[in-house]
Amino acid sequence: MMPAPVSTDATRVxxxxxxxxxxxxxxxxxxxxxxAAHLDxxxxxxxxxxxxxxxxxxxxxxxxxPGGWLFRVARNGALDAxxxxxxxxxxxxEIARELSSAAYDAPDDPPGDDxxxxxxxxxxxxLPRDARVALSLKTVGGFSVPEIAxxxxxxxxxxxxxxxxxxxxxxxTGLDLELPGQRAPGSSEAEDGFAARLESVLEVIYxxxxxxxxxxxxxxxxxxxxxxxALRLGRLVADSPATTAPAAHALVALMAxxxxxxxxxxxxxxxxxxxxxxxRSLWDARxxxxxxxxxxxxxxxxxxxxxxxxxxIAAVHAGxxxxxxxxxxRILALYDELLAMTSxxxxxxxxxxxxxxxxxxxxxxxxxxxxxxxxxxxxYYLLPAVKGRLLMEAGDPAGAAAAYRAALERPxxxxxxxxxxxQETRSQEKQEIKRS
Amino acid sequence: xxxxxxxxxxxxxxxxxxxxxxxxxxxxxxxxxGNKLRTSGVLISSxxxxxxxxxxxxxxxxxxxxxxxxxSETKEVLGGYYTIQAxxxxxxxxxxRDCPHLxxxxxxxxxxxxxxxRK
Numbered sequence: 127m128m129p130a131p132v133s134t135d136a137t138r139v140x141x142x143x144x145x146x147x148x149x150x151x152x153x154x155x156x157x158x159x160x161x162a163a164h165l166d167x168x169x170x171x172x173x174x175x176x177x178x179x180x181x182x183x184x185x186x187x188x189x190x191x192p193g194g195w196l197f198r199v200a201r202n203g204a205l206d207a208x209x210x211x212x213x214x215x216x217x218x219x220e221i222a223r224e225l226s227s228a229a230y231d232a233p234d235d236p237p238g239d240d241x242x243x244x245x246x247x248x249x250x251x252x253l254p255r256d257a258r259v260a261l262s263l264k265t266v267g268g269f270s271v272p273e274i275a276x277x278x279x280x281x282x283x284x285x286x287x288x289x290x291x292x293x294x295x296x297x298x299t300g301l302d303l304e305l306p307g308q309r310a311p312g313s314s315e316a317e318d319g320f321a322a323r324l325e326s327v328l329e330v331i332y333x334x335x336x337x338x339x340x341x342x343x344x345x346x347x348x349x350x351x352x353x354x355x356a357l358r359l360g361r362l363v364a365d366s367p368a369t370t371a372p373a374a375h376a377l378v379a380l381m382a383x384x385x386x387x388x389x390x391x392x393x394x395x396x397x398x399x400x401x402x403x404x405x406r407s408l409w410d411a412r413x414x415x416x417x418x419x420x421x422x423x424x425x426x427x428x429x430x431x432x433x434x435x436x437x438x439i440a441a442v443h444a445g446x447x448x449x450x451x452x453x454x455x456r457i458l459a460l461y462d463e464l465l466a467m468t469s470x471x472x473x474x475x476x477x478x479x480x481x482x483x484x485x486x487x488x489x490x491x492x493x494x495x496x497x498x499x500x501x502x503x504x505x506y507y508l509l510p511a512v513k514g515r516l517l518m519e520a521g522d523p524a525g526a527a528a529a530y531r532a533a534l535e536r537p538x539x540x541x542x543x544x545x546x547x548x549q550e551t552r553s554q555e556k557q558e559i560k561r562s
Numbered sequence: 563x564x565x566x567x568x569x570x571x572x573x574x575x576x577x578x579x580x581x582x583x584x585x586x587x588x589x590x591x592x593x594x595x596g597n598k599l600r601t602s603g604v605l606i607s608s609x610x611x612x613x614x615x616x617x618x619x620x621x622x623x624x625x626x627x628x629x630x631x632x633x634s635e636t637k638e639v640l641g642g643y644y645t646i647q648a649x650x651x652x653x654x655x656x657x658x659r660d661c662p663h664l665x666x667x668x669x670x671x672x673x674x675x676x677x678x679x680r681k
Binding site: 139140143144145146148149173176177178179180181182183184185186187188268269270272273351 | 574577578579580581582583584585586588589590592593596608609610613641642643644663
């Protein structure tokens with residue numbers, strides 16, 4: 127191995143998540159070269175390369191091109207692995223040629239294609255749904271098993287088991303890093319196949335995002351990182367000519383609008399701030415602009431997905447400088463449309479909030495009454511929490527306090543919990559004032 | 563000014579479970595620590611040793627015997643070293659005390675370079 131160019135610039139710093147992102151890229155690249163059956167070996171080679179950096183850089187400094195350094199070391203490790211593993215026998219020479227010809231800094235061309243292939247393999251509809259998520263985070267996102275376990279509040283052993291099973295299934299069913307054959311003109315079968323695979327990829331990305339978003343600001347950085355990773359993967363899908371689709375743009379727009387609000391979601395003392403009370407000057411203007419860009423792109427063509435409608439709702443909020451000027455009638459119309467598309471009880475609950483702004487809390491309470499019987503919402507704290515808010519607005523503080531107490535009996539994150547407690551206390555106080 | 567060597571021993575098998583994100587954070591901590599030494603003007607040099615166990619040569623009865631690796635009870639190996647200037651052992655220890663190596667369970671052997679004879 128040639129000695130690595132090492133920086134004498136002591137102040138050099140690495141870009142955020144360099145190791146994690148490079149790990150994903152290199153695993154995707156090596157898995158394509160080795161074949162998907164050797165996914166474990168690719169991961170091992172990449173982990174070894176990162177460990178070498180960990181052992182070397184504290185003494186020698188960060189190299190001029192850290193990403194290139196990591197790739198070169200991983201490539202040498204891959205060549206060693208080829209020699210060690212007899213199973214490559216006939217293919218070893220061809221693989222070695224391919225490895226040797228790769229450019230240090232852009233192993234795949236155009237950049238991102240290997241990660242996209244990996245993403246589509248990890249989200250293959252034949253794999254179990256929870257395995258798709260874990261596998262995507264592990265191989266494309268560069269997250270470790272303990273990090274995935276923390277992000278999903280699941281035991282490490284459960285995540286490890288999901289990964290082992292998914293990899294076995296990949297080997298046994300011969301899944302590979304091929305992008306679905308889309309855009310074959312005249313072949314509706316290929317088009318359908320692509321649509322189903324893309325849907326699964328977008329579903330996994332949105333799941334990642336929501337899991338991170340639910341964590342709230344500052345609570346756990348690993349979980350918040352999921353939002354950033356989901357946004358990165360979404361942009362990869364939306365911006366690549368091979369996979370771009372209006373639904374992908376709509377999803378990126380939705381995630382960007384929501385991520386823009388993250389800095390305003392908690393106040394200085396760490397308490398939750400509702401959308402209408404947020405200081406909108408704290409919204410990330412760069413992310414909002416990204417949202418509007420992709421929202422525009424999503425309107426190309428006749429397709430309209432639930433992502434489109436959700437992005438449209440988020441766009442209305444993003445485009446409203448003051449909460450008091452929110453055009454609730456437009457938002458209500460969009461929720462009507464979304465509810466017709468999804469018939470999701472969670473959407474029905476959100477629609478009720480918009481309805482209360484347009485025609486008052488009594489109508490909204492009537493609209494959510496049937497949701498009590500909805501099994502999907504049985505453990506969902508937001509149903510009684512919304513009811514509490516509406517009852518409060520309707521002038522029934524006793525009913526509101528009872529609803530907030532019911533919400534507190536259901537599982538929710540710590541900031542939400544504190545918020546519910548403060549609302550319950552407020553309702554109690556109101557009730558006492560009313561009595562006296 | 564006396565010189566001291568900080569010899570960093572660690573157990574590489576512990577790295578297998580460290581995530582990429584953690585590795586980057588660990589490296590950044592080492593960099594911060596190393597830069598502090600550099601800007602204080604006390605860092606003379608630092609080198610990493612290669613990962614393999616190395617060789618041990620022993621002379622006995624006019625024969626040289628070469629074996630692999632240092633004989634050690636633990637799995638710890640000498641990964642690399644820093645040479646720094648310090649007025650005393652106490653100062654050298656103070657400089658090394660916030661080295662991230664210790665945070666991650668490694669061992670630092672601190673030795674004074676003996677240059678009495680050169681004076």
